[in-house]
Amino acid sequence: MPGTERTRALSVRLLGPFVVTIDGAPLPLSSRLRTLLAVLALDVGHAVSTERIAAAVWGTDRPADTRKAIQVLVTRLRAATGADAVRTTPGGYALDVPPEAVDLHRFETVLARSNAAQERTEEYRLLREALGHWRGLPFEAVDSDVLIADDRPRLLETALQAVERAADVALSDPGQAATDTTTSTPAPDLDELAAGLRELVGLHPLREGLWVRLMAVLDRAGRRTDALAAYQDLYRTLRDELGTQPGEEAQAVHRGLLADDPAQPSPPRMLPPPDAAFRGRAEPLAALDALLDDAPGIAVVDGPGGIGKTTTVLQWAHRAADRFPDGTLFVNLRGYFPTNTPLAPEVAVRTFLDALGIPAGRIPDDADAQTALYRSVLADRRVLVVLDNARDVEQVRPLLPGGRRCVVVVTSRNRLGGLVAVEGAARVALGTLTPSEAEDVLAARLGAARLAAEPAAGDELLALCGGLPLAHVIVAERAAGRPGSPLAAVVRELHRHDSRIAALSADADRPARSVFSWSYRALGDDAARVFRLLGLHPGPHLTVPGVASLGAVTEQRARAAIAELERASLLIELAPGRFTMHELLMDYANELVAADPPQDTGAATVRMLEHYLRAAHQAEEALAPTEDRHRLGAVPDGVVGTIAPTGHDAGLALFDDEGPVFVGMVRRAAATGNPEYTWRLARCLRAFLWARGQIPTLLETGHLALDALETLGDLPEQVACRRWITHALLRLGRLDDAWRTIEPTLPLAESCADDARAWVLNTMAAVLAELGRTDEALDRATQALDLFRRSGDRVGEGRTESAVGLYLRRLGRLDDALAAAQRAFDTLTEADDLWIRAYTRELIGDIQRDRGEPGASADTLRAYTEDLRSLGRETGLAEALDKLAAAYDAAGEPHRAATTRRDAEAVRSGVPAATSSRPPSSTA
Incomplete structure (x- = not known):
């Protein structure tokens, strides 16, 4: 019959947008008819009760005569689909069409066949066929709370389990990389599978099973860095949404990725050298030995300053180092450093991640996520971690x-x-040395024969040192430097200084202060003056040129003074040319320099700040040569210059060496009332701190700089400083704080030049874009562009037009976006802003891909990777190569895609330990 033919041609799609066709033509239905057909199609061929139909169509707001209302709907549905499409049954209705007319039935049928498959390749093929019926969320465009609340989750769970099983099958046999010759079934396309899993984790971010499979598939596809990045995405998602961490399965996969990473370098060995003359401390060493057989073990070695905590721990750590095949980590937390703040935990974590060889591209910006990564890296490793000089538990x-x-x-x-x-x-707990230990320490440094020759003098020396190891070291070194002088003479000198200081010291401090005073007064003039002035230095280490500037002496005289201090054990050489001082000695130097005339200490502080400002300025010029910066005048009298580094890597290396000192100088400048040096030093550090991911420190120094600039009343620099703070907050994901920082900056910029206002508008646009307010972002960026054109700032114009292109792309205005990006590219080429020009080229390639131009996109993105190589920007290169490989795939060039992916993995294997993400100015 004609009606029967029409019924057979009916097709219903539930798994995604709800679609009904007859003979291939779409069938328009009203909202309630769509719901009625959907609930019948769910159980095609089977009776559906009127109660079930009423609940799906009307929910709780049902008509007075529900049965009659259903009859009316069924009559209308039959009129639209065919008289016998819907069959009346006792108590309900059934959709009377072949089951294969409904995509859900086809899905379930093929899924059942996959469960019965004997071969893994056939199972995988059937799973993919089944999942091919899914095109989105079930019941899209069906207005039914019941179907969406009850049936959609059930169907999604079935589909997600199928996806996870398909991934497991694809991963179960590494030999599936080739086509199965018995069935002609193609092997799993891992990149396609990864893309599907990536889309699903976006839709179901709390389902760890999908993340686990995504990480494993990415790793099998040779994209280990992406797999590790996926774990960090999962970590942040669970932390932000649920306040939890990934489960054991995800952590196990992550540990496997890290353990099997070919880019991992040799184990870190960060321990400073031990003291060759160390003696005694048998009980504390035995207590530490007990940790070796009881891991995980934690020990706190505590005691007063100068008691030998670090020396004892280093002695034990070197002795036990072979029990830690995966390395030793060491950091001085500077908990009691008198002229600098304690080391922030996040800085120490980042230092450890770098030492462990984790490429910067894998290190998240968020401090909590960095800590989680650090713990994951060490989860299955046998590593000794020495945390020296901690101030409190929170550190x-x-x-x-x-x-x-x-x-x-x-x-x-x-x-x-x-x-x-x-x-x-x-x-x-460490106490003072026992008499026998003290004697052994002194004998090891002076020689047993010399001590035995004057037993009475030796006993008095020991008594004057009070069992404090630091005092023994200094006394021994001083006496050893006078081999012809009897020990009794040394004792007499010590007695004189001890009597002068006894009235000023508590008993616990007396040995140290007595020995320090005696040793200090034995120094030559230059060395004594340098020692005092070192009380002004924030540490944690110093160099010969820095000492020369502090003391206004030549480098030759500074080197001689340092050598004398080192011989007296008042300074320690950490590495060639880098020296440090014990905290107690720094305290003592502080006391001494406080008695110097203020005009002398003030001048010395300014020379010190000037020296480090110039060094930081030179490093910044090498690291970021295109950044606008204030030029420095001639070198002031008494300040010693340094050799300027050449090139990006040399600038980064200088910052790596001196970065902690530079940061300390910013704090010192702020604490001593030197606002000009505060903001200038902080400004020089921006590019380095950004590149190394030290965003909390960037925020700290940025706020110190802002306070200084407000004191000076320098509005243009205040505006620039607030912009940098905003970008740091953006990078940390603190979007609301970023907006609160940049919004009041625009009124400040009103009295500044056009380009200053333009940069603020551009930064505001960047924040608005991250907040999802893209229309507003485009409006602000367009205003900025007009101002840049008016002021003639070609760099600002090019960078802003690039941002305009980005926002237009996000709004789907691809033709306008491409035109803006191409104009930006030309302007940046003219302005010689090669770094941002490279990122603009990437944007052009992305837009071309969005426009369906895969060949053009591949050509553009290939040029972008060449830009990164020529600029020495290894950061982002692997990611760019991945994007290029995808473009080659889309352009039908699979061999070039495979070669490019191998290049990406090779780049990841050689990525340096610390790199930068793109600069904030790339979109500002």
Whole structure:
């Protein structure tokens, strides 16, 4: 019959946008008819009760006569689909069409066949066929709370389980990389599978099973960096949404990625050298030995300053180093450094990640995520972590590894009772040396024969040192430097200084202060003056040119003074040309320099700041040569210059060496009332801190600079500083804080030049874009562009037009976006702004891809990768090569795509430990 033929031609799609066709032509239906047909199609061929139909169509707001209302709907549906498409049954209705007319039935049928498949390749083929029926969320365009709330989750769960099973099958046999010759079934396309999984984790971000498969598939496809990045995405998602961390399965996959990473370098060995003359401390060493067989182990070695905590721990750590095949980590947390702030935990974590060889592209900006990555890296490794000179528990906790094979030893003047009570740390308390230990220490440094020749003088020396190891070291070195002088003479000198200082010292400090005073007064004039002035230096280390500038002496005289201080054990050489001082000695130097005339110490502070400003300025010029900066005048009298680094890598290396000192100088300038040096030093550090991902430090120094600029009343620099702070907040994902920072900046910029206002508008646009307010972002960027054109700032014009192109692309205005990006590219070429021009070329390639021009996109993105190589920008190169490979795939060039992916993996294997993401100015 004609009606029957029409019924057979009916097709219903539930798995995605709801579509009904007859003979291939779309069938328009009203909202309630769509719902009625959907609920019948769910159980095609089977009776559906009127109660079920009423709940799906009307929910709780049902008509007075529900049965009659359903009859009316069924009559209308039959009129549209054919008289016998819907069959009346006792208590309900059934959709009377072949089951294969409904995509859900086809999905379930093929899925059942996959369960029964004998061969893995056939199982995978059937799973893909089944999943091919899915085109989105079930019941799209069906207005039914019941179907969406009850049936959609059930169907999605079935589909997601099928996806996970398909991924497991694809990963189950590494030999599936080739076509199966018995079935002619193509092997799984891992990149296609990864793309599908990536889309699904976006839709179901809390389903860890999908993330686990995504990481594994990316790794099998040779994209280990992407796999590691996926773990970080999962970590942030669970932390932000649920306040939890990934489960054991995800963590296990992550540990496997890290453990099997070919880019991992040799284990880190960060321990400073031990003291060759170390003696004694048998009980503390035995207590530390007990940690080796009881990992995970934590010990807190505590005691007063100068008691030998670090020396004892380093002696034990070197002795036990072979028990830690995966390396040793060491950091001085500077908990009690008198002229600098304690080291922030996030800076220490980043230092450890760099030492462990984790490429910067894999290190997230967020401090919590960095800590999670650090713990994941160490989860299955046997590593010794020495945290020296901790101030409190809060400084230590983020640095505790997450695995059960690591050992942590913390030194502190504080007992850190929280670690003992909560983490179960063992406490090892150091006291003064026993008489026999003290004698052994002195004998090791002076020689047993010399000590035995004057036993009475030796006993008095020991008594004057009071069992304090630092005092023994200084006394021994001083006496050893006078081999012809009897020990009794040394004792007499010490007695005189001891009597002068006894009235000023508590008993616990007396040995150290007596020895320090005696040793200091024995120095020559230059060395004594340098020692005092070192009380002004923020540390944590110093160099010969820095000392020369501080003291207004030649480098030759500074080198001689340093050598004398080193011989007297008042300075320690950390590495060739880099020196440091014990905190107690720094305290003592502080006391001495405080008595100097203020005009002298003020002048010395200015010379020191000037020296480091010039060094930081030179490093910044090498690191970021296109950045606008204030030029410095002639070198002032008394300040010693340094050799300027040449090239990006040399600038980065200088910052790596001196970065902690530069940051300390910003703090010192702020604390001593030198606002001009505060903001200038902070300004020089921006590019480095950004490149190394030290965003919290960038924020700290940025706020110090802003305070200084407000004191000076320098509005243009205030505006620029607030922009940098905004970009730092953006990078940390603190979008609301970023907006609160940049919004009040625009009124400040009104009295500045056009380009200053333009940069503020551009930064506001960047924040608005991240907030999802793209229309507003485009409006602000367009205003900025007009101002840049008016002021003639070609760099600003080019960068802003690039941002305009980005926002237009996000709004789907691809023709306008391409035109803007091409204009930006030409302007940036003219302005010689090669870095941002490269990123604009990438934008052009992305737009071409969006426009369906894969060949042009591939050509553009290939040029972009060449830009990155020519600029020495290894950061982002692997990601760019991945994008180029995808473009080659889309252009029908699979062999070039495969070669490009191999290039990307090779780049990842050689990525340096610390790099930069694109600069904030790329979109500002």
